[in-house]
Amino acid sequence: MNSILKELGIEHENYGACSSANQWWSSQEGGLLESVNPSTGEVIAGVYQATEEDYERIVEASTVAFKSFRKVPAPIRGQLVREMADALREKKDALGSLVSLEMGKIKAEGDGEVQEMIDIADFAVGQSRMLYGKTMHSERPDHRMYEQWHPLGSIGVISAFNFPVAVWAWNAFIAAICGDTTIWKPSSTAPLCAIAVQNICNTVMERNGYSGIFSIVIGQGSIIGEKMLNDGRLPLISFTGSTAMGRHVSSTVSSRFGKTILELGGNNAIIIDETANLDLAIPAVAFGAVGTAGQRCTSTRRIIVHKSIQEEFIKRLLHAYKQVNIGDPLKNGSLMGPLVNKNAVSDFLNAIESVKKSGGEILCGGTKIEGQGNYVTPAIVKAKNEWDIVQTETFAPILYVISYDTLEDAVEIHNNVPQGLSSSLFTTNVGSAEYFLSHRGSDCGIANINIGTSGAEIGGAFGGEKETGGGRESGSDAWKQYMRRQTNTLNWSTELPLAQGISFDLNE
Numbered sequence: 001m002n003s004i005l006k007e008l009g010i011e012h013e014n015y016g017a018c019s020s021a022n023q024w025w026s027s028q029e030g031g032l033l034e035s036v037n038p039s040t041g042e043v044i045a046g047v048y049q050a051t052e053e054d055y056e057r058i059v060e061a062s063t064v065a066f067k068s069f070r071k072v073p074a075p076i077r078g079q080l081v082r083e084m085a086d087a088l089r090e091k092k093d094a095l096g097s098l099v100s101l102e103m104g105k106i107k108a109e110g111d112g113e114v115q116e117m118i119d120i121a122d123f124a125v126g127q128s129r130m131l132y133g134k135t136m137h138s139e140r141p142d143h144r145m146y147e148q149w150h151p152l153g154s155i156g157v158i159s160a161f162n163f164p165v166a167v168w169a170w171n172a173f174i175a176a177i178c179g180d181t182t183i184w185k186p187s188s189t190a191p192l193c194a195i196a197v198q199n200i201c202n203t204v205m206e207r208n209g210y211s212g213i214f215s216i217v218i219g220q221g222s223i224i225g226e227k228m229l230n231d232g233r234l235p236l237i238s239f240t241g242s243t244a245m246g247r248h249v250s251s252t253v254s255s256r257f258g259k260t261i262l263e264l265g266g267n268n269a270i271i272i273d274e275t276a277n278l279d280l281a282i283p284a285v286a287f288g289a290v291g292t293a294g295q296r297c298t299s300t301r302r303i304i305v306h307k308s309i310q311e312e313f314i315k316r317l318l319h320a321y322k323q324v325n326i327g328d329p330l331k332n333g334s335l336m337g338p339l340v341n342k343n344a345v346s347d348f349l350n351a352i353e354s355v356k357k358s359g360g361e362i363l364c365g366g367t368k369i370e371g372q373g374n375y376v377t378p379a380i381v382k383a384k385n386e387w388d389i390v391q392t393e394t395f396a397p398i399l400y401v402i403s404y405d406t407l408e409d410a411v412e413i414h415n416n417v418p419q420g421l422s423s424s425l426f427t428t429n430v431g432s433a434e435y436f437l438s439h440r441g442s443d444c445g446i447a448n449i450n451i452g453t454s455g456a457e458i459g460g461a462f463g464g465e466k467e468t469g470g471g472r473e474s475g476s477d478a479w480k481q482y483m484r485r486q487t488n489t490l491n492w493s494t495e496l497p498l499a500q501g502i503s504f505d506l507n508e
Contacts, residue, residue, distance in 0.1 A: 001044065001101060004094050004097045004098055004101065005044075005045070005098070005192070007091070007094040008091065008094050008095060008098060008195075008196035008199060008200075009195075009196065009199035010045065010192055010195055010196060010199070012045070014032060014045070014046040014047065014048060015045065015046070015047045015048070015191075015192075015195055016047075016048055017030065017033075017047050017048055017049050017050040017054065017191075017216075017217065017218035017219060018050050018054045018055075018057065018058055018215075018216065018217050018218070019198050019202060019215065019216050020057075020058055020061040020062060020065075020211060020212045020214075020215035020216075021061070021202065021205070021206070021211035021212065022202040022203070022205070022206045022211075023202075024195075025054070026048045026049065026050050026051065026054050026218075027048070027051055027053075027054065028048050029051050030048055030049035030050050030051045030054070030219055030220075030223075031048070031049050031220075032046045032047070032048055032049070033046060033047045033048075033049050033188055033191060033218065034046050035047065035102055035189075035190070035191055035192045036341070037101060037102065038102075038103070038104040038337070038338040038339065038340050038341060038373060038374045039101075039104060039328055039329060039330075039337065039338050039372075039373045039374075040372050040373055041372055041373060041374075044101065044102060044192060045192060047191045047192070047195070047218055049188075049218055049219040049220060049224075050217045050218055050219035050223075050224055051219075051223075052223065052227060054217065054219075055217055055219070055223075055224055055227050055228075058183060058215050058216075058217045059154065059183065059231065059233055059234075061211070061212040061215065062154040062181045062182075062183050062212050062215050063153070063154050063181075063233055064212060065181050065210070065211060065212025065213055066151070066153055066154050066179075066180065066181045066212075069151075069179060069180075069181060069210070069213055070150075070151040070179040070180075072179070074128045074129070074131055074177055074178075074179065075128050075129050077128055077176055077177050077178075077179060078124065078125040078126075078127075078128025078129065078177050079125075079208075080176060080204065080205075080208055080210065080213070081121050081124045081125055081128070081173050081176050081177055082121065082122075082125045083204045083207070083208065084121050084173065084200070084201070084204050085117075085118050085121035085122055085125070087200045087203065087204050088114060088117050088118050088121065088200065089118055091114075091196075091200060092111060092114045092115065092118070093111065094196075095110075095114045095165065095193070095196055095197070095200075096110035096111035096112075096113065096114045097110060097330060098110075098192060098193055098196055099113055099114070099164060099165060099190075099193055100329040100330050100337070101329075101330065102164065102189075102190045102192050102193055103161060103162065103164050103189070103190050103193070103340060104293065104329055104337040104338045104339065104340055104374070105162075105292045105293070105295075105329055105337055106329040106334050106335065106336065106337050107329060107330050107331075107332075107334075109291065109292060110329070113163060113164075113165055113166045114165065114166075116166040116169065116170075116458060117165060117166055117169035117173075119458045120166075120169050120170050120173050120174070120458045120474060120475075121169065121173045123173075123458055123459065123474075123475055124173040124174050124176070124177045125177070127174070127177055127479055128177035131149055131177075131178065131479065131483070133146055133147045133148040133149060134146060134147050138489065140491075140497050141493060141497070142491070142492055142493030142495075143489055143490065143491050143492070143493070144489070144490045144492065145487070145488070145489045145490075146487075146488050147485060147486060147487045147488065148485075148486055148488060149178075149480065149483040149484070149485055149486070150179075150483060150484050150486055151178055151179030151180050151482075151483060151484075152175075152178070152180050152235050152236055152259075152482055152483055152484050153180060153181075153233070153234070153235045153236070154180065154181045154182070154183055154233060154234055154235075155171065155172075155175045155180045155181070155182045155183070155234065155235075155236045155237075155238065155482060156182075156183050156185070156228040156229075156231070156234040156236065156237040156238070157171045157172065157182055157183070157184045157185070157237075157238045158185045158221075158225060158228065158237065158238070158239045158240065158241070158249075159184065159185075159186050159187055159194075159240050160187050160240040160241050161187040161189035161190050161295075161340050162292060162295045162296060162297070162340070162395075163240075163296075164186060164187060164189075164190035164193040164194065165193050165194070165196075165197050167240050167263070167473070168182075168184050168186070168194070168197065170458070170462070170473040170474045171238045171261075171473060171482075172184065172214055174473075174474075174478065174479050174482055175482045176213060176214075177479070178479055178482040178483045179483075180482050180483075181212055181213050181214070181215070182213070182214055182215065183215045183216075183217060183228070183234065184198075184214070184215065184216045184217070185216075185217055185218070185219065185221075185224055185225060185228060186216065186218060188218070188219075188220070188221070189340055189341065191218050194216055194218065195216070195218075197216075198214065198215075198216040201213075201214040226252075229248075229249060229252040229253055230252060230256065232256055232258070234258065235258055235259060236258065236259040236260070236261070236481065236482065237249060237253050237258060237259070237260050237261075238260070238261040238263075238471075238473065239260065239261070239262055239263070240263040240264075240297075241263075241264065242264065242265060243264040243265040243393075243418075243419070243467045243468075243469070246262045246264040246265075246467075246469050249262065250262060250469070259481070260469075260471065261463070261471035261472070261473060261481055262468075262469025262470055262471050263297065263462075263463060263464075263468070263469060263471070263473065264297075264419075264464075264467060264468050264469035265297065265393040265418075265419045265421070265467055265468060266296075266297040266298055266299070266301070266393060266419050266421035266422060266453075266464065266468060267301050267302065267391070267392075267393050267417040267418070267419040267421075268288075268298055268299065268300055268301055268302070268419075268421055268422040268423060268424075268444075268453040268454075269300070269301070269302035269303070269304055269413075269414045269417075269423060269424075269453070270284070270285055270288070270300055270302075270303055270304070270423075270424040270425070270426065270452065270453060271304045271305075271404075271407075271410045271411070271414060271423075271424070271425045271426070271427075271436070272285075272303060272304070272305040272306065272309070272313055272426050273306050273407060273410070273425065273426065273427045273429065273432055274306040274308050274309055275427050275428040275429050275432070276309070276426035276427055276428065277426065277428060277450070278309075278312070278313060278316055280426060280450055281313075281426040282313075282316050282317055282320050283320065284300075284424070284426070284451060284452035285300055285303060285317060285320075285399070285452065286317065286320040286321065286324070287452060287454060288300030288452040288453050288454035289301070289378065289397055289399040290321075290324050290335065290336045290378045290397045291336075291454050292337075293336050293337055293338065293339050293376070293378075293396065293397050294378065294394075294395065294396045294397030294398065295339065295340060295344070295395050295396070296454055296455070297421055297422075297468075298421060298422040298446070298453050298454045298455060298456065299395075299397075299453070299454055300399065300424075300452060300453045300454060301393065301394075301398070301399065301400060302385070302390065302399075302400045302401075302402060302414075302417075303317075303399060303400070303401045303402065304385075304402050304403075304404050304410045304413050304414055305401060305402070305403055305404070306403070306404060306405075306410075307403040307404065307405060310401070310403045313401075314363065314380070314401060317380065318363060318364055318380065321364055321365070321378060321380065323335075324336050324378060326369065326375055326377070326378075327375075336378065336397070337375075338373045338374040338375045338376075339374040339375075339376060339396060340374065341374060342374060344374065344395060344396060345368055345374050345376060347394060347395065347396060348368075348376050348394065348396035348397075348398070349368060349376075351389055351392075351394040351396065351398055352366040352367075352379060352398070354387075354388070354389040355379075355381050355383065355387075355389055355398075358383070358384075358387045358388075358389060360381045360382060360383045360387070360400075361381065361382040362379060362380075362381050363379075363380040363381065363382065363401075364377070364378075364379065364380050365377035365378045365379035365380065365397070366379035366381075366398075376396065376397065378397035378398075378399070379397065379398045379399065380399050380401060381398060381399065381400050381401065382400075382401050383400040383401065383402060384402065385400075385402050385413045385416060385417070386416075390402075390417075391417055391418065393419060407432055407435060407436075411435075411436065411440070411441055411442070414442065415442070415443045418466055418467040419464070419466060419467050419468050420443050420444045420445060420464045420465035420466035420467070420468050421444055421445060421446060421463075421464035421465075421468040422444055422445070422446040422448070422453040422454075422456070422464070423436075423442040423444040423446065423447045423448065423453060424447070424448040424449070424450075424451060424452055424453050425441075425442075425447075425448070425449055425450075426449075426450055427449070427450070433449045436449065437449065443465060443466070444464055444465060444468075445461075445462075445463045445464035445465050445468065445472070446460075446462070446464065456474070457475070458474045458475050459474075459475040459476070460474065460475050460476055461473070461474060461475060461476035461477070461478045462474040462475075462478075
């Protein structure tokens with residue numbers, strides 16, 4: 001553990017919580033935040049949380065940096081992000097290990113999260129030369145009309161524990177090539193991952209003569225988070241978290257006419273029709289449900305399976321679950337690590353009790369594993385979609401199995417939840433696939449055929465509908481959210497045509 005921390009520049013028992021350049025600071029007045037290893041319950045290190053004064057210092061440095069950074073040509077800004085990608089490649093193994101150590105996802109997923117950071121950086125470098133506007137034909141002679149995009153300002157990013165580094169990169173690297181600076185409030189559950197990333201940022205910024213492009217402030221949501229939401233100097237807040245908290249973020253930021261990107265709850269389902277190739281479907285379902293111990297916003301939570309194949313599907317899925325090795329996420333062979341903390345374990349057990357009270361049939365799992373660490377056994381449950389517990393996102397490995405008669409019924413069941421993030425249909429019927437992807441099919445922001453719900457490629461825009469919050473991160477044209485659109489009209493004639501033929505006689 002110590003070697004991992006040392007390689008990432010974390011060499012103190014207690015660390016400062018703020019950085020916008022190659023230095024760290026915070027007073028001890030904000031209180032000590034302890035980072036706990038969910039596999040053992042042991043404290044890894046502590047971080048002194050930021051105060052309101054620390055926050056003001058960070059925002060001032062970020063806004064000053066923005067005024068200079070926006071003048072830098074976009075392709076040159078892209079070079080800074082390219083160097084970030086190179087630095088992350090050098091630290092991939094150590095940073096991936098720290099993600100596993102502090103958050104609890106298995107090593108392969110920890111490394112994969114860092115690879116997502118590298119991939120979005122590479123994407124952003126290319127995007128830095130493609131911040132395109134449009135040219136339109138004016139209805140007035142000898143006029144040119146077009147639109148262009150300008151940097152927005154200092155962007156606030158509030159990230160969640162389950163992807164302690166990747167989601168920041170989705171925002172920060174795209175924002176950087178747009179000419180914005182970023183202030184990051186990471187999850188209080190995984191502060192060391194954020195500190196490690198900021199150390200990398202500081203090294204790259206210092207080497208290129210920058211400061212304040214990437215900044216971090218670790219602190220309580222009730223203090224630092226609220227300051228960010230109410231701060232008119234931050235024109236955009238990108239928030240990842242619960243739907244309940246997302247409502248508060250949305251109402252607070254919109255009240256000052258700020259912009260938001262909200263990545264909130266998911267209640268993702270896979271429809272398995274009677275033609276599905278189960279050799280593809282079973283591993284996709286198993287990974288989607290137990291990957292990251294069910295703590296992804298894209299985790300598979302509901303299976304809607306055709307009644308004619310339900311029993312065969314369940315039999316094969318139970319066999320797959322028997323192969324899920326639960327244990328130390330840094331150990332080779334582990335396929336599922338612990339839940340992030342004791343509260344998550346309580347939520348899991350409470351959800352299982354709700355299932356039992358509703359009349360659900362627990363086919364496997366649903367228990368706490370005794371001993372150190374926050375380990376549970378992943379559950380498969382026969383359920384009904386209308387149950388309150390099924391309608392609610394439980395951030396844990398619980399998979400609800402629901403049967404259906406027709407594809408239309410399956411889609412209705414699928415869409416009949418408050419959330420709308422990720423979805424999938426396994427089928428070999430082209431007509432069914434097209435139906436699912438049409439306006440009559442999935443109501444989610446992500447809809448897949450013959451792949452699972454979990455994860456997404458960075459080239460596409462990531463986000464959802466309904467109580468998932470709206471907004472998009474990562475690829476496609478998500479960059480536009482980090483810039484402001486401006487329509488321009490240039491009159492290069494010697495006349496000034498006015499609307500509706502209005503004219504003024506300028507002769508006395």
